[in-house]
Amino acid sequence: MAEPMIAQNKPYGIEVESGKDYWWCACGQSVNQPFCDGSHKATEFRPMQYSATKSETVWFCGCKRSGDKPSCDGSHKNV
Numbered sequence: 001m002a003e004p005m006i007a008q009n010k011p012y013g014i015e016v017e018s019g020k021d022y023w024w025c026a027c028g029q030s031v032n033q034p035f036c037d038g039s040h041k042a043t044e045f046r047p048m049q050y051s052a053t054k055s056e057t058v059w060f061c062g063c064k065r066s067g068d069k070p071s072c073d074g075s076h077k078n079v
């Protein structure tokens, strides 16, 4: 399996809104990080849905190598 592109080697802190759905970019190629903009179409990657259950800051993975996607789990420290 191909490796996703590293969008940035740290998470994105995003204010999410309760009840809203977000599509996290798994391929790393979106120009609208950390979210999908359709750029994955030429890759084997697909975006991952994140449904916000409360309004808060979510730390979305930017390195695309988290073990707890779409959230950052600190794995970027080893990338």
Ligand code: FES
Residues within 6 Å of the ligand: 024, 025, 026, 027, 028, 029, 030, 035, 036, 037, 038, 039, 040, 041, 045, 046, 047, 048
């Ligand atoms: Fe990366 Fe859609 S642009 S998953």
Ligand code: FES
Residues within 6 Å of the ligand: 008, 009, 010, 011, 012, 060, 061, 062, 063, 064, 065, 066, 067, 071, 072, 073, 074, 075, 076, 077
């Ligand atoms: Fe990917 Fe932290 S940014 S694990």
